Amino acid sequence: MSSSCTVDSCMVEGSDGVSLRTRVFKPMEEIKDNLVAVLIHPYSVLGGCQGLLRGIASGLASQGYRAVTFDMRGVGRSTGRASLTGFQEIKDVVSVCNWVLDNLSTDRILLVGSSAGAPIAGSAIDQVEQVVAFVSIGYPFGFMASILFGRHHKAILQSPKPKFFVMGTRDGFTSVKQLQGKLSAAKGRVETYLIEGASHFQMEGPAFDDQMVGLILTFIASL
Template identity: 30%
Template sequence: MIEAQQIPTNDGIVLGARLFSPSEVPKAGIIINSAMAVKQSYYRDFACFLARNGYLVLTYDYRGIGKSTIENQRDKRLTLRAWGESDLVAVIDWCSKRAKSLEWHCICHSVGGQIVGLASNNTRFASVYCVSSQSGYWGHWDARYQPKLLFGWYCAFPLLSNVLGWVPGVLWGGENLPAGIAREWAFWARHKDYVVDQHGLPIREGFERLQCDMKFLLIDDDKDFAPEKAVCALRDFYSNANTDIEVIQTSSIGNTSIGHFGFFRKEFKESLWRNVLGWLD
């Protein structure tokens, strides 16, 4: 069963969410953190798969995206930090109250693995599974990618944010990104410590607080969005967690391209998705 939900945040924003319920008593609960500016609907098939295998699953849209869109794209509440400090906090609280007896896990895609470290209540997670999650600092990419990244972070994102009030999603394959979120993302990406405050000082308290098991999935053909150095850098943020990096070789699954977004395609239901169940079970 799939139910539409609305989750209020502590600063007056209402997040659109979907709750996927199994036919039997749930084994545990799972929150899915989306990639940058990717709608929760992208993970529907994956969420249904998890629910069919006994898990209560919640997907949601970050503020400014999809069902959580705000008309004013320049709203001061639309920041990247707020995705973790307000949105994820509200989602964790809502899930914990909805199913108090369940153990809750988080499955993250890309930026979803970053915002876990910004949630003040992240210790409620029994485990965190990160698919292509990374530090976005441009220096973690190979030299051939760096000119494009530098142009984006220093020129395109600041300019488009100021002129349009948003940045077109065509630049990275997601939805349009509100100005404040885009500017903060670019600011982080220009800084070697990546997740930083307005003064450029690293934000690490929430990352270091987490002590649960964490899996980081490194996909060998995801060079554009999550190369090895970037994935390892984010893993190091979670210095007190029990972390593990697993490399997915595309050659082991028939040389099929996976890239940054392919993991959640239904064709991997009996391979990559089964591995997630093994981790959770």
């Protein structure tokens, strides 16, 4: 982990009684912006956890931004049970965002969802007024993934808030054509960035953390 940030841990109480293990990554020096990035991890059922986002969170903190990761219900030390379709987990995102607003002196949140965390984050985007934008890393728009997550699509596609979709061209869950087809109907400002030759699970690995941080910072600067 970068030495240019500090990490605080706490338990955030969810709206329906779950407790969510949460970490706050803070710059060692001056905070550049009051915007806070809230990162939502990949599919809990397949082993997704906040640890997968540690590199991105610490990278953002090293560049002057506060970043928050958390284990959704049923993961790690968080209580409750994970759901198959991610609809219960929307409450977790909203609860953590509300905690951030109450405790971190901010009125601007950027949601960053990785893999299955992207549709969950996308469903929460308009449930918290202070969420100003959304970043997706490997949104599973493809047919098979849509069996589980298809009902999340409408919320993000109809939100007027700025959206940024990052995907590998060899993503096994969503083809470039499927991504472009879905986003053609999206409202508001929509940007995409394709990483040539990268697969879905490669994008979740630490080898891409620095590139993800750079892309997120560029997007933040454009808001």
